[in-house]
Amino acid sequence: MVGFATDVGLVRDRNEDAYFAASGCYAVADGMGGHKAGEVASEIAIEVVALEYGERGLVDFDIASCIDKANRRVIQASRNLDELEGMGTTLTVVTLCNGVLRVGHVGDSRAYLLRADSFVQLTDDHSVVGELLRSGLLSPEEAECHPQRHAITRALGFSENLDIDTGEHQLMPGDAVLLCTDGLHDTVADDEIAQMVSMSNDPGEACTELVRLARARGGHDNITVVLVRTEESDIPSSSLSASEAIEGSQASDSGGPRP
Numbered sequence: 546m547v548g549f550a551t552d553v554g555l556v557r558d559r560n561e562d563a564y565f566a567a568s569g570c571y572a573v574a575d576g577m578g579g580h581k582a583g584e585v586a587s588e589i590a591i592e593v594v595a596l597e598y599g600e601r602g603l604v605d606f607d608i609a610s611c612i613d614k615a616n617r618r619v620i621q622a623s624r625n626l627d628e629l630e631g632m633g634t635t636l637t638v639v640t641l642c643n644g645v646l647r648v649g650h651v652g653d654s655r656a657y658l659l660r661a662d663s664f665v666q667l668t669d670d671h672s673v674v675g676e677l678l679r680s681g682l683l684s685p686e687e688a689e690c691h692p693q694r695h696a697i698t699r700a701l702g703f704s705e706n707l708d709i710d711t712g713e714h715q716l717m718p719g720d721a722v723l724l725c726t727d728g729l730h731d732t733v734a735d736d737e738i739a740q741m742v743s744m745s746n747d748p749g750e751a752c753t754e755l756v757r758l759a760r761a762r763g764g765h766d767n768i769t770v771v772l773v774r775t776e777e778s779d780i781p782s783s784s785l786s787a788s789e790a791i792e793g794s795q796a797s798d799s800g801g802p803r804p
Contacts, residue, residue, distance in 0.1 A: 547566055549748075549770065551770075554760065554765060554766055554767050555764030561577070561583035562728070562769040563588050563590070565598075568603070569640055569642055571639050571722070572638040572724070573654050573724045573769050573771055574654070575726040575728075575769070577632065577633050577634065577697070579629075589615065590636045590701055592618075608640065608648070608649030611649070612638060612707070613707060634700060635651060635652025635653055637649070639724065641716065641722065643781055644779070644781050645716065646720075646722060647713050649709055650668040651671060651699055651709055653697060654724065656722065657724075658722055658723075659723065659739055661719075666735070667714065671699035672696060672697055672698055716775050717780065718777040718780055721742050721773065721774050723738065725769060725770045726766070726767060726768065726769045729756075729768050748773065751772055752772050
C-alpha cells in the first residue's frame, strides 16, 4: 500500500517539491534556485526517475545510475538557459523488490524505515548541520536553531562528479518506508512522524495528517511525503526466512529487533 501528499506550505509562493510513486519505485525531490529554477530542477530529476523506471522496469532499475543521469540533465538544462543557472535539487529514490529495499540519496530529503517500535533514518543529511552533527561538533538541540541549518553541501546540479549515497536493507512484512522533504522533518520530530505512521493503517491518510501537522507548525517550506507499507505478499518466502533468522540473531544479541 502506498500513500503520498505534497503541499506548498504557508510561506512559499510555489511548490518546488516533486515526487514519483509507481509499483515498487518511489522518489522525492526538493528543488532550489532562482525564479522557478528549483521547480524545474526537481521536475527534471523526477522525470528521469520515471523514464528509467519505464525503460528498465523494477528488477533492472539502477538507482545510482538514475541519480547520475538526473544530475547531468539538471546541469545541462542550467547551462542552456540563463534563468536556470545555479539551480539544483535533492533526490531520494528507493526501490522495493523481492523483499529488498534499495536506497539512493543526495541532499537533505530523507528516507526512514519503521519496523515495530523502531524508526530509523536510512539517509544522511548532506547539509552543513548534518556534517556538524555527525562529527560531534553540534548537538541536536543546537542544530535546531543553527543559522546554516538549510545550507546544502551536496545536491544534483552542483557538480558532474556527484557523490551518491546508496544502501540496501532486508524488508519484513509490516515495515513502513517513508520518504519526505525537509518541509516535514524540519518541523515534525522523528518520534511524532513514527507515531502518526503507526496510528494509521491508511498510508494516504497518514501522509495527509503529516502535511497537516507540518502546516500547523508554521509550514515554512514545501512539504512532500511518500509512505509505503509492505505486506507479506511483498516478501518472498526465502527472503522472509532469512530476515527472520537475522532478526532472531539481533534480538538475542541486543534484546530486540532492529531494521
